[in-house]
Structures are given as C-alpha cells and as structure tokens.
Amino acid sequence: MNTTPRTFHRVVIAGGGTAGWMMAALMSKLLGKRLDIRLVESEEIGTVGVGEATIPALLTFHNLLGINEAEFMAATNATFKLGIHFEGWKAIGENYFHSFGSTGNDHWSAGFQHFWLKGREWGLSRNYTDYNPETVAAFANRFAHVQRGALNYAYHLDASRYAKFLRGMSEAHGVQRIEGKIARVLQHEVDAGAARAGDIAALQMEDGSRVEGDLFIDCTGFRSLLLGETLGVGYEDWSYWLPCDRAVAVQTASVREAWPYTRSIAHRFGWQWRIPLQHRVGNGLVYSSKELSDADAPEVLRQNVEGELLTQPRVIRFLPGQRHKVWERNCVAVGLAGGFVEPLESTSIHLIQRHAIRLMQLFPAGGISQADVDEFNLQSKRDLEHIRDFIVLHYHVNARNDSALWKHVREMDLLPSLRHRIELFQQTGRVFRPSDELFAENSWIQVMMGQGITPERHHPVADLMGREELQKFLGDIELRARRLVDSLPGHQDYVAQLCAPF
Ligand code: FAD
Numbered sequence: 001m002n003t004t005p006r007t008f009h010r011v012v013i014a015g016g017g018t019a020g021w022m023m024a025a026l027m028s029k030l031l032g033k034r035l036d037i038r039l040v041e042s043e044e045i046g047t048v049g050v051g052e053a054t055i056p057a058l059l060t061f062h063n064l065l066g067i068n069e070a071e072f073m074a075a076t077n078a079t080f081k082l083g084i085h086f087e088g089w090k091a092i093g094e095n096y097f098h099s100f101g102s103t104g105n106d107h108w109s110a111g112f113q114h115f116w117l118k119g120r121e122w123g124l125s126r127n128y129t130d131y132n133p134e135t136v137a138a139f140a141n142r143f144a145h146v147q148r149g150a151l152n153y154a155y156h157l158d159a160s161r162y163a164k165f166l167r168g169m170s171e172a173h174g175v176q177r178i179e180g181k182i183a184r185v186l187q188h189e190v191d192a193g194a195a196r197a198g199d200i201a202a203l204q205m206e207d208g209s210r211v212e213g214d215l216f217i218d219c220t221g222f223r224s225l226l227l228g229e230t231l232g233v234g235y236e237d238w239s240y241w242l243p244c245d246r247a248v249a250v251q252t253a254s255v256r257e258a259w260p261y262t263r264s265i266a267h268r269f270g271w272q273w274r275i276p277l278q279h280r281v282g283n284g285l286v287y288s289s290k291e292l293s294d295a296d297a298p299e300v301l302r303q304n305v306e307g308e309l310l311t312q313p314r315v316i317r318f319l320p321g322q323r324h325k326v327w328e329r330n331c332v333a334v335g336l337a338g339g340f341v342e343p344l345e346s347t348s349i350h351l352i353q354r355h356a357i358r359l360m361q362l363f364p365a366g367g368i369s370q371a372d373v374d375e376f377n378l379q380s381k382r383d384l385e386h387i388r389d390f391i392v393l394h395y396h397v398n399a400r401n402d403s404a405l406w407k408h409v410r411e412m413d414l415l416p417s418l419r420h421r422i423e424l425f426q427q428t429g430r431v432f433r434p435s436d437e438l439f440a441e442n443s444w445i446q447v448m449m450g451q452g453i454t455p456e457r458h459h460p461v462a463d464l465m466g467r468e469e470l471q472k473f474l475g476d477i478e479l480r481a482r483r484l485v486d487s488l489p490g491h492q493d494y495v496a497q498l499c500a501p502f
Contacts, residue, residue: 008214008330008364009035014182014203014226015219016041018051018159019335019352021166022061023217026356028173029065031363037174040203040211042181047163048221048316048336050249052275052282053081053262053346054154056100057438061353065169074502075165076157077278079258079495082138084345086450088266091399096450097261098345099134101152102442104477110459113445114429115473117455118462124471126478128449132442133481138261142488143495154346156262156275156282181206182220185230199330200226215364218333222318222340227333233323235339241392241412242320243405244270244342248297249284249314252307257492264344265304268403272304273343278495280310286342288405318342322384325377330368332359332376339384344394347387350438354383379436386437389418390447397422397451422453429455 011027013020016039024039062072072078083099090096104112112131119125129135134151137143143151171177184204188196202212218226227233239245258276265272270287283305285297292300298313322339326332334355340348358379362372396414400406414422424430425448431441465473488494 008367010213011035011037011215011217012203012211012213013037013039013217013219015039015221015335015337016163016167016177017047017219017221017335018163018349019221019337020217020219021163021170022349022352023219023334023356023359024170024175025065025166025173026061026360028170028175030360032173032175034365036176037170038176038178038211038213039170040178040180040182040205043179045181047160049159049314050247050282050284050316051159051343051349052277053084053156053273053343055346055350055438056152056154057350057353058154061357064357067169070498071502072165073155073495074499076155076161077280078155078157079277080143080260080491081154081156081262082134082143082151082260084262084264085138086264086266086394086447088400089264089271089394089398090450090452092266092402094452096446097129097132097135097138098443098446098450099129099132099138099152100154101132101134102440103128103132103446105473107461110461111429111431111441111445112477113449113455114459114462115465115470117429117458118465119470119474121458122467122470124467124474126474128446131474131477131481132446133484136481136485137488138259140485140488141257141259141491142485143260143491144488146484146488153260156258156277158277178205178211180209182225185226186210187230198231200230214330216331217359218331218337219335221336224323224333224337226331227323227326227328227337231328231331233325233328233333235319235323236321237319238321238341238388239319241388241409241415242342242395243288243290243408244286245318245320246289246292246294246297247284247286247316247318247342248294248301249282249316250298250301250305250312251310252281252283252305253310254279254281255307257490258495260491262346266400267304269300269405271344272301274305278499281305281307286344291403291405320388322381325373326355326380327373327376334359338380341384341388341391344391345387345439347438351380351383351387355380382436383438385417386439389415389421390439390443392418393422393444393447394451397448397453399452422448425455426453427456429458 263274269291275282395409
C-alpha cells in the first residue's frame with residue numbers, strides 16, 4: 001500500500017489522563033500552528049489516578065517541551081528519585097537497590113562488575129552499591145544537582161496535578177478541551193471511498209454533538225474505546241509470566257521526610273509501592289487475584305501504610321499485555337489503551353513519551369503510509385517486550401517459598417530472549433544492550449545480582465591488575481562516591497528551596 005490520499009490536520013485525542021495530556025502537550029508544542037487539536041475527556045469517568053514514579057528519560061521530554069524544572073516540581077509536588085529499593089524480592093529479608101546512573105568505571109573490554117568480582121575473590125570489594133553515587137545518595141537521603149559527577153535522577157510526581165500542568169501548556173499552544181462522555185465511536189461508511197471505509201470518522205458525544213477528525217489518538221485508558229472496542233484490535237495476554245492482575249491504591253499523609261527513591265516491597269501475594277511526594281505518600285499493592293481477594297486487599301494495604309489515609313483504597317483490575325498493534329487505520333493508542341505491564345520499574349509514563357515522540361517523527365501530514373504504521377507498531381512492540389523481560393527477571397530469580405505465586409514465577413518457562421540474558425550473565429558476567437533498549441547494562445547487572453545471580457567467571461582483563469592496584473582502583477571509586485554525597489544537602493530541604501520561588 002498505499003498512502004491514504006488526504007491531508008491530516010484535525011487531530012482528536014480521546015482521553016485526558018497522563019497519556020492524553022502528554023500527547024497534547026508535545027503535539028501542540030511542535031505542530032500546534034499547523035494542526036487543529038482537540039482533546040475530549042470526562043471528569044465523571046476520571047483517570048486511573050495512579051502513575052507517580054518516573055525514570056530519567058522524562059527529563060528529555062521536559063526539555064523538548066521547554067519546561068522549567070522548579071516550576072514543574074512545585075506544580076506537581078514532585079520529589080527526586082534516584083532509583084528503586086527492592087525489599088524481599090530475592091528472599092524474605094533480603095534487599096537491593098536498582099539505581100539510575102552507572103556503577104564504577106568500565107574498561108572498554110569489560111564492565112566494572114568484572115573488576116568487582118575479582119576484588120570479591122580477594123576479599124577487597126565492598127557492597128556493589130557502594131560504588132554507585134546514586135545509591136549512596138539515596139541511602140543518605142541527600143540530593144542536589146551537581147556539575148561534576150552528576151547524579152542521574154527522575155521524579156516522583158502527583159499524577160493528577162501533572163495532567164493539569166500539561167493541560168495548561170497544551171491550551172496555551174491552542175489545544176481545545178472538550179468536556180463530556182463519548183457515547184459512540186463512528187466509522188466512515190463504505191461509500192466514503194474505499195481508502196477511508198472503516199476509519200474512525202468522529203466521536204459521538206452523549207449530548208449529541210460530534211467531534212470529527214482525521215487522526216484519532218486513543219488515550220481512553222484500559223477501556224481502549226477506539227482501538228480495542230471499535231476497531232477490534234486484539235490483545236496479547238502476558239499473565240503467564242506476570243500473574244499479578246490487580247492493584248489497590250491509597251494516598252497517605254507524610255509522616256517523615258520524603259526519601260529520594262521508590263520503595264518496592266515484596267509480599268506473599270505480590271508487592272507494594274511507596275512513593276514519597278512533597279506533601280503525601282502514594283501507596284499501592286499490586287497482587288494476584290489468586291492469592292488475595294479484592295475484598296481483602298484494601299484492608300491489607302491499610303495495615304501496611306503509615307500516616308493518615310487521604311483517599312479511600314481503590315481496586316484497579318488489569319491484564320498484563322499489549323494490543324497486537326497500537327496503530328490501526330487512522331487511530332493510534334497511547335498509554336493504557338495500548339497495553340500495560342505492572343509498574344515495577346515505572347515504565348508506563350516513559351512509554352507514553354516514546355509513543356508521543358515516535359508519532360511526531362512519523363507524523364502522517366500528507367496521509368497515512370502503511371510503512372510508517374508498520375514501523376511504529378514494530379518499534380512499540382519491541383519497547384514493551386523488552387520492558388516485560390526486565391520485569392519478569394525480578395520475579396523469576398527468587399528464593400521465596402511463601403506462596404504459589406513465587407513458586408510459579410520461579411519455575412515457569414522463560415521466553416528465550418530473557419533466558420539467554422540470564423545464562424550469559426551467570427556463565428560469563430557479561431551483559432549486552434541493543435542500542436534502542438531502555439534498560440542499560442547497569443540496570444540488568446544490579447537487578448540480576450540483587451536477585452541473587454552471581455557470575456561464575458569474570459573477564460580476564462580484571463586479572464591483569466595486581467592486588468594493590470585493584471584495591472586502589474576500587475577504593476578510589478568508593479571514596480569519590482562518598483565524598484560527593486557528603487557534600488550534598490538533605491533531599492527534602494533541597495526540594496523545598498528549589499520550589500520556594502513558585
Ligand atoms: P487514564 O488515566 O485511565 O485516562 C483515561 C482518560 O480517558 C480519562 O481522561 C477518561 O476520562 C477518558 N475517558 C475514558 N472513557 C471515556 C469516555 N467514554 N468519554 C470521555 N472520556 C473518556 N506509570 C508510571 O510510569 N509510573 C508508575 O509509578 C505507575 N504506577 C501505576 C500503578 C498502577 C496500579 C497502574 C494501573 C498504572 C500505573 N502506571 C504507572 C501507569 C500510568 O498510571 C498510566 O500509564 C498513565 O496514568 C496513563 O494513563 P492513561 O492516560 O492511559 O489512562
């Protein structure tokens with residue numbers, strides 16, 4: 001095929017959660033002068049109301065939008081995030097940290113882990129985390145922007161305030177917001193011409209009005225009203241590898257200073273998150289409905305949080321997986337409408353960003369080209385499959401014996417892509433990252449070692465160092481990280497000072 005021979009200037013975004021407004025903000029900033037962009041959302045339906053931890057790539061998105069960091073942080077009550085503390089994932093009582101940034105110094109032929117492994121053989125190595133400045137800063141509850149040896153960071157943010165913040169920017173760039181419920185999604189009839197037949201023509205609103213468009217972005221959340229329900233694009237179910245299918249979330253008042261990392265605490269039935277913002281803490285349980293009932297989950301969550309409840313616990317159902325395609329005809333799904341894997345590594349907002357940027361790169365200004373659609377679908381599929389493998393890794397390599405859930409994920413058949421990565425690391429200490437993958441070597445190494453995989457060998461280049469040289473090499477890296485962190489202010493004080501002018 002085949003290019004649909006018409007111009008695209010009327011874009012309709014269905015849904016105004018994080019996905020809808022991120023999409024609107026980027027598209028209006030880049031193409032606002034050329035396009036007529038309308039966003040439809042319903043206050044009565046509301047948004048999923050969670051999604052508060054991010055990864056460092058969000059800074060790139062904010063740079064593209066020209067966002068002032070302090071203004072954004074003040075508006076969304078954001079804090080800094082240096083990584084995730086995994087508690088009890090390997091085994092009950094055993095913890096590790098997955099930080100942003102890199103650990104130690106690599107040699108071109110071999111990563112730092114090889115030198116660390118050699119040092120361990122000689123009794124010279126300290127904890128792996130001691131060589132990573134982000135982890136040392138997280139545990140010391142310190143943070144600042146530093147010029148030399150900069151810390152890699154992301155944010156914890158209030159999701160509903162974030163959507164409002166982006167809405168303000170989008171409206172300033174000309175996006176028109178339409179309040180109301182979509183009652184039906186209308187498709188072009190056959191007599192509209194062969195190329196358009198079956199394409200989405202308009203959203204029929206409950207009040208009888210119609211919102212017509214050329215290109216439709218489905219940001220209606222798990223409902224997937226346009227792509228899933230109307231165009232009938234099916235869903236690939238990943239629950240065999242990711243058996244958790246529910247979440248219950250609640251917000252609580254802060255009872256201590258906000259720490260600069262997300263806590264992820266494993267339980268018999270799944271895991272719990274704690275995300276500290278400036279003014280409150282976001283909490284939730286992600287669980288398997290085979291291990292915990294929806295009736296009991298809210299009470300279990302209540303027992304595992306501290307501080308006064310600010311909202312009522314709310315159960316959210318989901319099926320891990322992805323739509324077979326995220327772009328079909330004249331409709332592109334972004335956010336939960338296109339797929340979802342649990343928020344263990346805070347990747348969903350990032351995927352919205354990736355989709356939004358990709359759509360701008362492949363924008364069908366002169367008509368939809370099937371090659372663009374195929375490329376978009378291929379890249380999007382790869383993104384989520386890579387993230388799925390990384391998340392499955394956390395579950396699979398465990399020594400927990402407290403429920404059928406942990407036994408199942410330990411014993412399940414792995415996808416070949418993940419099995420190969422684990423075997424390669426276990427046998428040789430090596431990790432390779434295809435260039436467009438989200439998680440880099442340091443992430444895989446920290447999680448694999450944290451979950452208890454110790455490589456059988458190290459690279460021979462590490463044997464070239466004598467004992468004293470290796471001791472100095474490791475000692476210098478550890479000292480640099482400690483000195484850097486000693487010079488930093490407390491995280492909460494730093495955030496307060498930064499946001500004060502706003
Ligand atoms: P939603 O927020 O559900 O928005 C859907 C929009 O569509 C709403 O505006 C709604 O009003 C509108 N809509 C739907 N139907 C209609 C209709 N008929 N008429 C009019 N409007 C309609 N991501 C992260 O990156 N980090 C995290 O820490 C994280 N934690 C999560 C925890 C849980 C338990 C879950 C479930 C998700 C989490 N996510 C996280 C994912 C993140 O929440 C979502 O990716 C993000 O919020 C985007 O959601 P959305 O905009 O696609 O959908």
